[in-house]
Amino acid sequence: MKKRPIARLALGAAAALLGLVIAPVLTASAASAAQLGGGGGTYVCTGGPVPPGTYSTMVIKGVCFAPAGTIVVRGNLTIAPGALLDAVTPGDPAPPNSVVPATVLIGGNVLVGSNGVLALGCSPNISCSNPPGISFDRVGGNLTAINSQAVVVHSATIGGNVTVLGGGGGAVGGGGSGGCFNPSAPIPAPWSEAPGLVAGGPQYTDFEDSFIGGNLTIIGQQTCWMGSLRNQVRGSLTYAKNVTSDPDGMEIVNNLMGGNMTCLNNDPAVQYGDSGAAPNLVGGLGIGECGFNVTLPNTGESEQVTVLEHITVSLRSLKTYSGTHTVTKKVESLPTVTTDSGYKIKADLNDFALAGTGLTGSGTVDLTQPPGSTGEALLATVFGGGSRSFIAYDNCDTCSFGGQTGSTTIRFYGTTSKGVTFGTFLVVAGGTGVGLPTLAGWGTFTSAGQPAGTWSLVEHLRNT
Numbered sequence: 001m002k003k004r005p006i007a008r009l010a011l012g013a014a015a016a017l018l019g020l021v022i023a024p025v026l027t028a029s030a031a032s033a034a035q036l037g038g039g040g041g042t043y044v045c046t047g048g049p050v051p052p053g054t055y056s057t058m059v060i061k062g063v064c065f066a067p068a069g070t071i072v073v074r075g076n077l078t079i080a081p082g083a084l085l086d087a088v089t090p091g092d093p094a095p096p097n098s099v100v101p102a103t104v105l106i107g108g109n110v111l112v113g114s115n116g117v118l119a120l121g122c123s124p125n126i127s128c129s130n131p132p133g134i135s136f137d138r139v140g141g142n143l144t145a146i147n148s149q150a151v152v153v154h155s156a157t158i159g160g161n162v163t164v165l166g167g168g169g170g171a172v173g174g175g176g177s178g179g180c181f182n183p184s185a186p187i188p189a190p191w192s193e194a195p196g197l198v199a200g201g202p203q204y205t206d207f208e209d210s211f212i213g214g215n216l217t218i219i220g221q222q223t224c225w226m227g228s229l230r231n232q233v234r235g236s237l238t239y240a241k242n243v244t245s246d247p248d249g250m251e252i253v254n255n256l257m258g259g260n261m262t263c264l265n266n267d268p269a270v271q272y273g274d275s276g277a278a279p280n281l282v283g284g285l286g287i288g289e290c291g292f293n294v295t296l297p298n299t300g301e302s303e304q305v306t307v308l309e310h311i312t313v314s315l316r317s318l319k320t321y322s323g324t325h326t327v328t329k330k331v332e333s334l335p336t337v338t339t340d341s342g343y344k345i346k347a348d349l350n351d352f353a354l355a356g357t358g359l360t361g362s363g364t365v366d367l368t369q370p371p372g373s374t375g376e377a378l379l380a381t382v383f384g385g386g387s388r389s390f391i392a393y394d395n396c397d398t399c400s401f402g403g404q405t406g407s408t409t410i411r412f413y414g415t416t417s418k419g420v421t422f423g424t425f426l427v428v429a430g431g432t433g434v435g436l437p438t439l440a441g442w443g444t445f446t447s448a449g450q451p452a453g454t455w456s457l458v459e460h461l462r463n464t
Contacts (some may be wrong), residue, residue: 089196323356361399
């Protein structure tokens with residue numbers, strides 16, 4: 001099953017740098033909320049769409065949707081037991097009439113109750129793919145789910161800890177059985193009452209392309225599929241005693257964290273599955289199924305050969321290089337789209353080149369192929385005042401590193417503010433053939449002091 005519905009340092013230095021990267025994003029979100037002015041009282045949704053606006057607190061008590069606009073909650077958001085908030089599907093529950101769902105900005109904490117569902121943040125990896133868009137949602141505090149049915153978060157920033165304990169809606173047939181995906185298997189409420197979520201299959205829990213300022217902990221969930229991909233976690237990551245019906249479940253890969261990574265007694269065990277992802281990068285200890293000595297087969301959507309690859313790599317084992325990323329040609333810009341919030345979504349397809357002491361090579365756009373599959377696709381949301389957040393999806397056709405040549409893919413997670421662009425990047429997949437199938441790494445980038453179209457890079461890399 002693929003639930004696709006519709007990113008050399010010691011531990012202390014790694015954690016500190018992740019904090020510096022995450023902090024400006026949180027500050028920007030708080031400023032955005034402040035610019036929206038005063039707020040109403042507590043908003044209680046018993047079902048249907050949540051109107052755009054600013055609220056002091058919010059309680060979801062029914063099957064509710066955030067179809068468009070901007071929703072600001074200055075305090076806490078609570079998903080009551082058995083309730084649901086779908087903030088990933090544009091236009092839901094009606095047929096899609098928006099490019100992205102509402103941008104959701106939470107100043108306080110988020111609590112998801114027993115059998116509750118939270119789906120937050122859209123991107124081309126989930127529901128916002130045609131035309132492409134990213135909602136860049138924010139939570140200032142902690143996200144806590146106790147016996148919830150499902151928690152799905154994409155391309156969001158969470159300032160505190162993420163904790164998911166128990167629940168999950170059930171792994172029909174048991175671990176690795178595939179029972180959830182039998183057409184006769186029932187999909188439980190409230191997930192079954194959200195058209196956009198059901199369109200992607202049965203319930204699951206997943207975090208992707210998100211920044212987490214504290215720890216990410218998921219323990220004791222029984223569900224149909226579970227994933228954690230390309231998250232940047234300032235603290236530690238723990239997955240333990242979870243069960244997924246999907247034999248391809250438990251894809252806990254390509255995460256970057258400053259602390260420890262612990263994976264124990266999961267069924268199936270943590271794996272690459274068909275994600276085609278790169279290893280986890282860990283500043284502290286790798287424990288259990290995510291130990292530094294664990295190698296697993298990695299054949300996936302991007303990895304076109306089967307290789308044995310470490311599931312987790314120590315940040316201390318990477319070496320540091322300097323380089324540049326330059327857009328050599330803007331091949332095509334997709335039409336700019338204005339969202340219901342008044343933000344502008346821009347997408348550029350670029351040829352690019354990498355130079356320096358680390359990874360070198362280039363990527364070229366092929367307009368006969370789907371956007372984002374060749375060259376660079378840079379997808380940006382431009383906010384009021386001209387600041388923007390973006391993800392750039394880079395496909396390096398012919399790259400070289402460490403005496404090996406092949407292809408690889410990289411994601412850049414960036415912000416542009418006051419004319420300066422900065423952010424982090426992840427090596428998100430190795431390449432084809434005998435080239436770079438085990439490349440792992442991350443780094444930072446900035447446009448400061450560079451000519452237009454160029455970013456300077458600090459790269460932390462290793463062929464594992």
